[in-house]
Amino acid sequence: MKKVFIILSISSVLFACNSSNENITTIAPNTYKFERNGESTVSFPGQTSRIRMGDELAKAFLKPTEEDISSLAGKFSHEAGENNFKESNLNLSSKNIRSKVAASTDLFSSNTTDSQAIKADFDSWIIGQVNNVFPYWNNNASKGVAGQLQEAGGGPVRWVNAKGLEYDQAFVKGLIGALMTDQILNNYLSKAVLDAGTNITDNNGDVLVSGKNYTNMEHKWDEAFGYMYGNEPNIESPILNVDSYLNKYLNRVEGDADFKGIADDIYNAFKLGRAAIVAKDYITRDDQIAILKEKISEIIGIRAVYYLQVAKATLANDKGTAFHDLSEGFGFIYSLQFTNNPNTNMPYFSKSEVDNFINTLMKEDGFWSVTNKTLDDMATAISAKFNFTLEQAGS
Amino acid sequence: MFKKIFPVIITLFILSSCSSTEEENPVLKDSFDRKGMLTNIADNIIIPAYEDFSSKMALLKTEGNAFIDNPNIANLESLRNSWLTAYKSWQHIEMYNIGKANEILYKFHINIYPVTVTDIDDNIKNGSYDLNSANNHDAQGFPALDYLLFGLDNSDSKIIEKYTIDTNKENFKKYLYDVIAQMSSLTNIVVTDFKEQRNVFVNNTVNTLSGSVNQLVNDYIFYYEKGLRANKIGIPSGIFSSTPLPQKVEAFYNNTVSKELTLEALSAVQNLFEGKHFGKNTKGLGFNDYLITLNRNDLATSISNQFTIAKTAIEKLNNSFSIQINSDNVAMTKAYDELQKNVVLMKVDMIQTFNISVDYVDADGD
Numbered sequence: 001m002k003k004v005f006i007i008l009s010i011s012s013v014l015f016a017c018n019s020s021n022e023n024i025t026t027i028a029p030n031t032y033k034f035e036r037n038g039e040s041t042v043s044f045p046g047q048t049s050r051i052r053m054g055d056e057l058a059k060a061f062l063k064p065t066e067e068d069i070s071s072l073a074g075k076f077s078h079e080a081g082e083n084n085f086k087e088s089n090l091n092l093s094s095k096n097i098r099s100k101v102a103a104s105t106d107l108f109s110s111n112t113t114d115s116q117a118i119k120a121d122f123d124s125w126i127i128g129q130v131n132n133v134f135p136y137w138n139n140n141a142s143k144g145v146a147g148q149l150q151e152a153g154g155g156p157v158r159w160v161n162a163k164g165l166e167y168d169q170a171f172v173k174g175l176i177g178a179l180m181t182d183q184i185l186n187n188y189l190s191k192a193v194l195d196a197g198t199n200i201t202d203n204n205g206d207v208l209v210s211g212k213n214y215t216n217m218e219h220k221w222d223e224a225f226g227y228m229y230g231n232e233p234n235i236e237s238p239i240l241n242v243d244s245y246l247n248k249y250l251n252r253v254e255g256d257a258d259f260k261g262i263a264d265d266i267y268n269a270f271k272l273g274r275a276a277i278v279a280k281d282y283i284t285r286d287d288q289i290a291i292l293k294e295k296i297s298e299i300i301g302i303r304a305v306y307y308l309q310v311a312k313a314t315l316a317n318d319k320g321t322a323f324h325d326l327s328e329g330f331g332f333i334y335s336l337q338f339t340n341n342p343n344t345n346m347p348y349f350s351k352s353e354v355d356n357f358i359n360t361l362m363k364e365d366g367f368w369s370v371t372n373k374t375l376d377d378m379a380t381a382i383s384a385k386f387n388f389t390l391e392q393a394g395s
Numbered sequence: 396m397f398k399k400i401f402p403v404i405i406t407l408f409i410l411s412s413c414s415s416t417e418e419e420n421p422v423l424k425d426s427f428d429r430k431g432m433l434t435n436i437a438d439n440i441i442i443p444a445y446e447d448f449s450s451k452m453a454l455l456k457t458e459g460n461a462f463i464d465n466p467n468i469a470n471l472e473s474l475r476n477s478w479l480t481a482y483k484s485w486q487h488i489e490m491y492n493i494g495k496a497n498e499i500l501y502k503f504h505i506n507i508y509p510v511t512v513t514d515i516d517d518n519i520k521n522g523s524y525d526l527n528s529a530n531n532h533d534a535q536g537f538p539a540l541d542y543l544l545f546g547l548d549n550s551d552s553k554i555i556e557k558y559t560i561d562t563n564k565e566n567f568k569k570y571l572y573d574v575i576a577q578m579s580s581l582t583n584i585v586v587t588d589f590k591e592q593r594n595v596f597v598n599n600t601v602n603t604l605s606g607s608v609n610q611l612v613n614d615y616i617f618y619y620e621k622g623l624r625a626n627k628i629g630i631p632s633g634i635f636s637s638t639p640l641p642q643k644v645e646a647f648y649n650n651t652v653s654k655e656l657t658l659e660a661l662s663a664v665q666n667l668f669e670g671k672h673f674g675k676n677t678k679g680l681g682f683n684d685y686l687i688t689l690n691r692n693d694l695a696t697s698i699s700n701q702f703t704i705a706k707t708a709i710e711k712l713n714n715s716f717s718i719q720i721n722s723d724n725v726a727m728t729k730a731y732d733e734l735q736k737n738v739v740l741m742k743v744d745m746i747q748t749f750n751i752s753v754d755y756v757d758a759d760g761d
Contacts, residue, residue: 146405150532151529153503153533157530320529
């Protein structure tokens with residue numbers, strides 16, 4: 001932590017000296033705590049609401065006697081006042097998940113075709129679960145037949161479609177890309193959003209959003225932060241693993257010895273970037289954006305490779321375990337199209353590359369017919385585009 | 396994991412290639428007699444343990460048939476005794492996941508607990524089931540027999556009635572028969588296969604993931620960590636959950652032998668570590684000798700001592716772990732802690748000394 005801080009401080013000093021702007025250097029604060037006139041300026045209730053809506057939706061996928069297409073779709077496309085959720089304050093919320101799926105400014109503001117197609121994928125997974133899995137809930141699955149598969153050795157029961165895919169895993173892991181990652185990297189950390197309109201001059205002049213205690217730029221940054229930490233009980237010391245989405249898998253990647261430290265890297269970049277906005281130091285801010293783009297994209301890439309690799313060990317004689325891993329992998333692979341490579345400012349994988357991966361996994365009998373070689377080839381192709389090796393991610 | 400081991404491999408590789416004249420074949424080698432150790436383990440530990448278990452299974456089958464032919468208290472008692480004898484013998488072989496045992500998921504058919512009672516009840520009610528399906532791993536093996544012989548009702552006479560006057564009595568008998576037959580036939584497959592593969596096993600001394608020593612050590616540590624430490628003590632005492640789960644102890648329905656089975660398992664892992672011959676006091680080459688050859692006499696001693704300390708902690712527990720958990724769970728978690736200390740010594744220190752990488756991944760838990 002200290003080392004990063006020193007390097008960042010030095011680089012921001014150098015940059016600041018080189019530039020003709022006033023010499024501003026941002027001091028990294030201890031935690032994500034920012035105040036103006038004694039009141040917090042940090043706010044992201046919409047992100048927290050969507051994460052919690054997503055958590056209810058994830059659980060609802062596994063309730064065949066309680067849920068149907070309209071109740072699941074209601075949790076996905078909630079409208080204020082509808083009783084879609086058990087948590088009553090979510091029912092009052094004007095937010096919903098679906099409108100923010102594949103909805104970032106950078107990737108989708110002029111690409112509604114892809115955005116609509118992606119939203120339709122999520123709709124299709126809800127419909128598939130209700131029409132193609134719920135009716136066969138108590139049947140045993142086999143090639144071409146939906147139903148339940150128990151993980152070997154008395155493990156958990158999984159419910160799969162005729163190709164072995166768990167729709168709930170596709171949906172939830174897909175949302176990690178299409179909602180959280182897309183909104184953070186391609187929307188709120190995008191210059192088109194952070195610097196939109198008069199944001200820079202407003203921020204420089206401490207012009208606050210009407211009726212609020214924050215500048216527009218500060219708030220956009222907090223909204224990015226909120227998609228990662230929005231369900232944390234205390235954002236000044238995140239404990240991680242507090243939702244089913246990006247926060248959980250940051251914790252998983254942090255738990256891999258090969259990637260230990262990534263949780264600090266991401267938290268530190270969020271708080272230093274936020275402090276840089278307060279200090280009007282946009283060079284330091286942009287350095288943090290680059291770090292966040294790389295590290296958050298890595299979470300997706302690492303987990304995609306991880307599940308493809310671990311599935312090989314059980315594919316031959318423990319279909320329940322293997323298909324669960326592959327279903328998670330399916331969702332993370334789907335999410336790759338929402339990553340952002342800071343060097344190109346484009347996703348590490350295009351939509352068509354991702355579609356190819358997905359089609360390869362689902363061709364013929366899907367997971368029932370996939371081979372170890374296919375999984376290896378795919379994992380190799382994915383890790384090749386990132387700064388980690390197949391071995392690091394696959395263990 | 397890989398990162399840490401990688402520099403070690405590089406270093407060893409450089410050292411060995413510097414000293415070796417056979418540059419065309421830079422195989423990692425240490426001076427330890429791997430083949431000698433594998434031979435001792437195969438001939439004096441694994442095969443005798445397999446044979447012991449086979450004979451105990453044969454007796455269990457005989458007693459099972461006698462009970463099915465004539466379900467009475469005396470035959471129930473004999474069957475229960477042969478169940479316990481076989482169950483104890485099983486503790487010596489659960490850790491070997493080699494060849495067919497690995498391929499057919501042998502241990503999943505023999506000792507997955509807790510059983511899922513609704514699965515067993517449904518199978519008996521329906522009269523048709525596939526014991527080869529993963530869906531039924533938790534409805535067969537010793538834990539299913541535990542339920543069928545001790546848990547069907549709360550008195551012996553009521554249990555007998557399931558097999559004598561219950562409307563489903565034929566299905567009860569059939570299920571009992573089928574569970575034992577499944578255990579017996581899978582055991583024959585595994586034991587026959589290992590004996591056939593014995594020469595391949597002892598000669599496969601390479602230090603790669605597929606080498607015998609690597610597989611054996613990985614199986615061993617995985618078993619110690621999961622099968623022994625977690626399943627027998629950690630999970631029921633609530634180490635991995637918010638509350639203790641006493642219904643998850645091994646042999647829950649018998650409810651008096653969980654300690655006995657655990658002590659048996661612990662002596663099995665210590666015996667393999669020390670190369671001690673099955674059922675005898677003589678010793679041959681074991682993991683401890685390998686450590687000593689690699690100048691880690693200290694580690695070999697620490698691990699052996701820690702086994703003894705863990706044994707002492709377990710011996711203090713109630714014969715029934717579920718009773719122990721309900722009365723004083725701290726004693727359980729203390730025993731767990733002593734077992735855990737050897738996980739660290741073996742999974743980190745021993746495995747690095749052997750220059751072996753761990754080939755299993757921890758479950759994701761979702």
